[in-house]
Amino acid sequence: MKKIAALVGIIAVAGFASVAQATDLDPRYQAYKPTSGVSGSLKSIGSDTLNNVMTLWAEDFRKVYPSVQIEIEGKGSSTAPPALIAGTSQFGPMSRPMKAAEADAFEAKFGYKPTAVRVAVDTLAVFVNKDNPLQCLSLTQLDAVFSKTLISGAPASIVTWGQLGLTGEFADKPISLFGRNSASGTYGYFKEVALSGGDYKDTVKEQPGSSAVVQGIAADKYAMGYSGIGYKTADVRPIAVAGRDGKCVEPTQATAYAGTYPITRFIYMYLNKNPSEALSPLQTEFLKFVLSRDGQADIAKDGYFPMPFIFAGEDLSLVGAN
Amino acid sequence: MADVAQSGSGTTDLAEAQTTFRRSHGSDLAARGEPFLWGMGGALAFGMTMIVGFVAMVLYFGLTTFWPKPIEVVTLMDGKVIAGEPLRQERYRPTADQLAAENETVRQAIAADLGFATRTLYHLGNYDFYGDDFRWVPDFQAKQTERPAGLVLVERQEWGAFIGHISAITVKGSKIEGDALTPEVLAAAHVEARARRERLHDIENGRIADVNHEMEALRLQARRAVLDYGTGTPGQIAAQAEVDRRTAELQAGYTTLAAEAQIIKAEEAANTVTFREIGGATKVYPLSAIVRYFESNDLGLGGSLAVYGARWWEYLTAEPREANTEGGVAPAIFGTVVMTLVMSLLVAPFGVITALYLREYAKQGRIVSIVRISVNNLAGVPSIVYGVFGLGFFAYILGGSIDALFFPERLPSPTFGTGGLLWSALTLALLTVPVVIVATEEALSAVPRSMREGSLACGASKWQTIRYIVLPRAAPGIMTGLILAMARGAGEVAPLMLVGVVKLAPQLPFDLNWPFAHLERSFMHLGFHIFDVGFQSRNSEAGRPMVFVTTLVLIVIVLLLNVSAIAIRNRLKRRFQGSQF
Numbered sequence: 001m002k003k004i005a006a007l008v009g010i011i012a013v014a015g016f017a018s019v020a021q022a023t024d025l026d027p028r029y030q031a032y033k034p035t036s037g038v039s040g041s042l043k044s045i046g047s048d049t050l051n052n053v054m055t056l057w058a059e060d061f062r063k064v065y066p067s068v069q070i071e072i073e074g075k076g077s078s079t080a081p082p083a084l085i086a087g088t089s090q091f092g093p094m095s096r097p098m099k100a101a102e103a104d105a106f107e108a109k110f111g112y113k114p115t116a117v118r119v120a121v122d123t124l125a126v127f128v129n130k131d132n133p134l135q136c137l138s139l140t141q142l143d144a145v146f147s148k149t150l151i152s153g154a155p156a157s158i159v160t161w162g163q164l165g166l167t168g169e170f171a172d173k174p175i176s177l178f179g180r181n182s183a184s185g186t187y188g189y190f191k192e193v194a195l196s197g198g199d200y201k202d203t204v205k206e207q208p209g210s211s212a213v214v215q216g217i218a219a220d221k222y223a224m225g226y227s228g229i230g231y232k233t234a235d236v237r238p239i240a241v242a243g244r245d246g247k248c249v250e251p252t253q254a255t256a257y258a259g260t261y262p263i264t265r266f267i268y269m270y271l272n273k274n275p276s277e278a279l280s281p282l283q284t285e286f287l288k289f290v291l292s293r294d295g296q297a298d299i300a301k302d303g304y305f306p307m308p309f310i311f312a313g314e315d316l317s318l319v320g321a322n
Numbered sequence: 323m324a325d326v327a328q329s330g331s332g333t334t335d336l337a338e339a340q341t342t343f344r345r346s347h348g349s350d351l352a353a354r355g356e357p358f359l360w361g362m363g364g365a366l367a368f369g370m371t372m373i374v375g376f377v378a379m380v381l382y383f384g385l386t387t388f389w390p391k392p393i394e395v396v397t398l399m400d401g402k403v404i405a406g407e408p409l410r411q412e413r414y415r416p417t418a419d420q421l422a423a424e425n426e427t428v429r430q431a432i433a434a435d436l437g438f439a440t441r442t443l444y445h446l447g448n449y450d451f452y453g454d455d456f457r458w459v460p461d462f463q464a465k466q467t468e469r470p471a472g473l474v475l476v477e478r479q480e481w482g483a484f485i486g487h488i489s490a491i492t493v494k495g496s497k498i499e500g501d502a503l504t505p506e507v508l509a510a511a512h513v514e515a516r517a518r519r520e521r522l523h524d525i526e527n528g529r530i531a532d533v534n535h536e537m538e539a540l541r542l543q544a545r546r547a548v549l550d551y552g553t554g555t556p557g558q559i560a561a562q563a564e565v566d567r568r569t570a571e572l573q574a575g576y577t578t579l580a581a582e583a584q585i586i587k588a589e590e591a592a593n594t595v596t597f598r599e600i601g602g603a604t605k606v607y608p609l610s611a612i613v614r615y616f617e618s619n620d621l622g623l624g625g626s627l628a629v630y631g632a633r634w635w636e637y638l639t640a641e642p643r644e645a646n647t648e649g650g651v652a653p654a655i656f657g658t659v660v661m662t663l664v665m666s667l668l669v670a671p672f673g674v675i676t677a678l679y680l681r682e683y684a685k686q687g688r689i690v691s692i693v694r695i696s697v698n699n700l701a702g703v704p705s706i707v708y709g710v711f712g713l714g715f716f717a718y719i720l721g722g723s724i725d726a727l728f729f730p731e732r733l734p735s736p737t738f739g740t741g742g743l744l745w746s747a748l749t750l751a752l753l754t755v756p757v758v759i760v761a762t763e764e765a766l767s768a769v770p771r772s773m774r775e776g777s778l779a780c781g782a783s784k785w786q787t788i789r790y791i792v793l794p795r796a797a798p799g800i801m802t803g804l805i806l807a808m809a810r811g812a813g814e815v816a817p818l819m820l821v822g823v824v825k826l827a828p829q830l831p832f833d834l835n836w837p838f839a840h841l842e843r844s845f846m847h848l849g850f851h852i853f854d855v856g857f858q859s860r861n862s863e864a865g866r867p868m869v870f871v872t873t874l875v876l877i878v879i880v881l882l883l884n885v886s887a888i889a890i891r892n893r894l895k896r897r898f899q900g901s902q903f
Contacts, residue, residue, distance in 0.1 A: 023453055036576065039534040043740070052860055055645040055826045066526040067534025071844050072825050074858070088740055130458060133419045168418055209857035211865065218862075233863045234443060234456035301449070301481065302645070303860050 023253055023300040025293065026309040032292035034064045040282045041069035045089035046080030047185050049210055049228055050267060053120065054093055056298040061289050068282065076183030084272055085109050090283055092270035095122065095185030096192075106272075115273040117315045119290050121305040123251045124190055124263040125229040125238035127214060129221045134166060136240040136248035139262055142194040145175060145224065149198030157201075161222065170222070178216040178225030179204040186210060190226050193263050226263075230303020253305045267304065271319070279319055291316055377877075384874030387867040388633035390626050393473045393485055393618045394444070395600065396459055397466040404457065405473060405485050405600040406444030407618070413438050416460070428462045445864075447475070447483035451599050455482060456863045469619045476597065476615040478607070479643065482864070486599040491609060495592045515593050515609035522586045525579055533576045535835055540565045540572070545731035637871065646825060646851065647859050651872060656830055657743075657823075657845035658879060662812045664747040664841070665754070669807055672751065673758025674800060680759070681766045682788055701756040709817030712749030717741055717821060721842075737842050741822030743831045744841035749821050750814060754807035761806065765799020766792060795898055801891035805884055812880045815849035823850045825858075848876040 044054055051074030058070035073079075073089075080092030081102040098106075098114060106114045126142065128134050137145070141164065144154035158164060162171035179200060180187040187206075191197065207213045210227040217223040218235030229251050232238060240248040243262035255261040269290065273279055279287075289295050296306040307315075391407040398404065415437050421429055432439050441460040449455045476484040490499035493511050547561035593609040613636070616629055640650030676697075684690045721738035729737040738744070769792050777787040815823070824844040831843045852872045859865040 036573075036580065039538050048858060051825060051854075051858055052645040058826055059643060059645075063526065065534075066531045067538070069829060071827065074825065075819075088736060131414060131417060133417045169415075207857070208853075211859055211862040212857040215857075215862050230860050231862070232454075233861065234454075234458050235863070 023305060025296055025300060025306050028309045029291075029293040029296055029306070029312070032064065032289045032294045035281075035285065038065045038282055038285050039067045040280075041071070042091065042282060042286060043071045043073070043089045044091040044093055045073045045075075045083035046091070046093040046270075047077040047095045047267075048074040049077075049095040049122070049184070049186055050074065050093040053298060053302045053304065056302060057286075057290055057295055060294055060298060061286060064289070065285070076181070077185030077188070078183045080270055081106060081114075084114060084270060087272075090271065090280075091286070093119075094268045094270055096189045096265065097268060098270060110272065110274070112275055114270045115319060117269045117271070117287055117291075117319060118266040118307055118311055119269045119295075120267040120299045120307060121256050122265055122267050123229040123256045123261055123305065124186065124193075124226050124265070125232065125251045126224065126226050126241060126263075127217050127232070127236040127238055128224050129217055130235050130237050131221055132161075132166075132170070132224075132237065134161070134164060134239055136242060137164065138242040138246065139194055139244065142241070143196060143198065146177060146179070146190075146200055146204060146226075147195040147198040148201045149195070151196040151198040173222045176220050176223040177201065177204040178213045178220075178223055179206055180210065180213065180227070181206040181208060186227065189265050190263065194226070228303065232303070256305050257308060266307075273319055284319070287319055288316065380870055380873050380877065383867060383870035387871050388630050388637070390475070390616065390618050390621055390629045391445075392469050393475060394467050394469055395473070396444070396464045398459070399463050399465050403600050404444065404446060404459070406446040406457070407475075407485070409443045409445055409456075411440055411442045413440055415439075420460075424462060431462065443863075445483070445485075447485040448599050450481040450605060451603055455861065471620045472617060473600075473619060474615050475618050477613040477648075479611040479613060482644065482648065482861075484597050484599070486597055488595060488615065489598040489604060490596040492592065492594045493609075494589075499596075511593065511609060512612055512615070515590070515612070518586055518589060518593075519610040522583060522590070525583045525586070530576065530579050530583070532835075533572050533579065537569060537572050537576075540569050542731045549730050638875070642826070645859065646855060647861065647865055647868065651846075651848065651851060651875065653827060653830060654846040654848045654851045654872075655875065655879065657827070658812060658848045658876070659883070660831055661743055661747055661750070661818075661845065661847065662808055662883060664743065665750045665811045666804060666808055668747055668751040669754050669758055669811075670800075670804055673755050673803065673807075674762050676755070677759045677762035677766065678788065678793075681763050682784075682792070697756050697759050701760075705753055705814055706816045706820075708749050708753045709820035712745055712752070712817060712821040713741065716745040716748055721745065741820065741824075741844055742842040743822060743845050746818050746822040746845070747841075749817050750811040753814065753817065754811050757807045757810065758800070758803040761803025762796065762800045765796035765803070768799060769795045794894075797894045798891045801887060801894065805887040805891070808883055808887060809880055812883060813849060813876070815847065815853060818847055819850060819853075823847045825850075825854055848872055848879070852876070 051072065054072045054074065058072060062068055062070065074093075077094040077096055080089070080094045081098060083089040084092045085106050092114075097116065103113055126137060140152045140154050141158065143152035144150060144156065144158040145164075148157065150157065159174055160171070161173050161175055164175075179190070182188075191200065205216065207216060207225075210231045213225045213227040214231045214233055214236050217225045218233060229238060238251050240250045241262055242248045243260070247260070249255045249261045251261050251263075256264045269287070271279070271283060271287075278284075291307065291312040296312075299306050391409075393405055394408050395403060395405045416424075416432060416439050421432065424432075439460055439462055441458050442464075444457050444459055446452060446455050446457055472487070473485065474488055476488070478484055488503070488508065490497055491503060491508060491511055492498070498507060498511075544562055544565040547558045547565075551557035551561070590608050590610055594606050595609045595612060596604050596606050598604045614629070614632060616625065621629065637650045638655070639652050641653060642651060643649035680690060680693065684693075717738075717740055721736065721740065721742075724738040725732070725736055773791055773795070774787055777791045778784070782790070822844050824846065827844045827846045829840070829843060831840050831845050832838060833840070852869055855865045855872065856862075856869045
């Protein structure tokens, strides 16, 4: 067993030297075709994880339709539903699906459910410092590290690196935990999947942005935290995570698409679409743009994985934009 | 004169006191004030060190970020070759696993170094090639490090920097590569491509944007007619017909412009550049995607200075791109300055009038004391609370009513009913008004009583006295309050995040479309830009130096605003210097 662990270590160190692959984009995605007469203003309020992608989309969309005004506010996924309900925004980007209560509040006002369009695939990575030799954790171990409720059935809370099997200088060092603030969809999703809905430990340092989580881990050798794979820098390293079947899976595009990496999610764009009416041309064109080659290239540029092509077609027909 | 005499007598007193103390033997050290002097000196030195250290750090990182760095080509032990800018080095202790993967010589060398090794962080760029743009390389893994000539760093419109070679370009469909691709040919093609992009930008963001703006105005006009007259009434039908006629005209204009843009785009597509990274992989981009390129290792001092200057110029004057991590911060600078000026315009009259009433007219008593205490306490309310108030009261209640009254045709998209420059300025005015009130009251009370009495004795009314005697002499003090308010307001971010600052504002609050000033628009702010780039951008490694640059720019702007205010104050002071009794 020890030998295998050492072997895995060697392979990983060799992998450390190899160059990561750029994200692949399905060649079936077509370039966006502009139409005439699109103007007006759009406001998007929602996820801060999607803030950068929204900005990239806005920049590129305005290259096609220069008079379109797009304003972007990203304070967390939880700010999207109230803004959609109040009518202050046309798009609500969210890094998690809407909760039943949020969707009900929307329905109570408009009489129909909000429409969700899946725009990207995000993989939540568990990061450790670049000097940390840890290779793999199971979801149960993650629960024992991050939560105080231990719903997944871990025997005891894990507080030191030694409890995760590390030796040497790490053995007796406490794990310094970094996470997101509670308005974030990343916070909610990690809680749901890794913690089985349990509560975070009070020692988790809640950060205002995904990038702040990574910076925290970069500066602290004994730190662990979760954030989107797109925020990876040279100072941190994503570790493999084992799902319920116990197999360690690296967070990559292939494993995310195959669904074998357990903490993979869709990123959504919520909007208010009356089922009996067509969407405004501006909104339709924006969604078409997002799910075109140009829009999905922006996704890759910001470190997420593009939507699998089949889903993109499905969701476009959902809003009548196909 | 009086001042000099006073301080002179003070010194004599002190000298006498000291002789007295020296005579009495068991005198306590504390009584002579020495420990306090040391304490005060120490506190001052500590404070100064902190400030100087902070400013020095911001200056160092802010000023060095844009200086071109050399490109190193590293041949790794496993034969791979990477090229990148070395950013920083650090000593670290390789873990047992890492050591196990190395050979005996390396292990011994590290053991001889007490278990430490050195590694270097390289900026590789080429995010579109590798999916990764920074990389740590341990020194023991580098077989050879050199700085060869001919490697190019390309700053691109998209995907960040490219480091490698420009292997070929296509000009008007014909490929130029190898020896034919001289620096002159490349430069000429690049200049032409940039000019083409400039023309395209001009058509799309200038002329097409104007057409679209007018079309939007017409659409609103039609909607307004529906609201005013009701659907189907003669007035509405006439208005609709007029709108349709104008729209058709504009549409025709748009078609011509769009065709023009399309031609330029086709030209762009025929002019491409091929990048070849150090490992041999290639990618083709439009030639106009190159912002600038240079051979880092053969720049020399003059070349480096030129690149440095060009980067600063771009930073200060261009719009941001790539989700604010590259390009410039011109809209944010503009937003910060305009917001601060509008805030000063709002806060000055409010603060001065309040202070005048409190000091000159109100009967000094319990109520005035309570008002004063309240004002002073306002200064201690957390700024985010002002933000919540601004959002709730200004944006939602005030702005919502304005929208319902004056802009019903635009609903449900809010005009004033959401955060904007005006609401931000008002919120910050509220935040800084205590400073102005307190400073103005101090200034008013510093005007000698004899001057007021003289004026009143000459038959001037109370208001005339205030207007012509008191206010001019208090003006420098009032300006001081305003300067403090501006400094506070320009650096405040938390409340602004709620009432109008956005990550990307598509339009400036001032432009050439009537009514020129659009105070309802959201805007960009340097303070928020710092927060955003520092904590929200994908690549925190690339974002960090930009945080320092933006901080430097913000500090310089606040400094400039203050210096101009101080200059005005000094002019005001000079006016009365000759007229002292």
